[in-house]
Amino acid sequence: MASAIRKKGPAFPRKELDTWLTTHTTWTHDQWMALLADLRGSGYTELCGGKEGQDRIGLYLETNKKK
Numbered sequence: 001m002a003s004a005i006r007k008k009g010p011a012f013p014r015k016e017l018d019t020w021l022t023t024h025t026t027w028t029h030d031q032w033m034a035l036l037a038d039l040r041g042s043g044y045t046e047l048c049g050g051k052e053g054q055d056r057i058g059l060y061l062e063t064n065k066k067k
Contacts, residue, residue: 010043010044010047012047012056012060013039013042013044013047013057014060016038016039016042017057017060017061017064018064020035020061021061021064021065021066024065025065025066025067026065027061032058035057036048036054036057039057
């Protein structure tokens with residue numbers, strides 16, 4: 001039985017988001033948009049392109065931000 005080969009995009013950008021969080025404990029809409037643009041430029045276009053991916057990124061940031 002042949003299995004379907006599925007092309008996976010890059011893994012979730014934990015390292016990039018953790019680095020971003022070292023200088024951001026809060027952020028504006030413009031900073032959020034700049035982060036998404038930076039991630040797109042780093043190959044995470046598929047993740048940043050839709051609401052579900054953006055929600056995953058936002059949840060990660062909110063859960064892991066330093067208080």
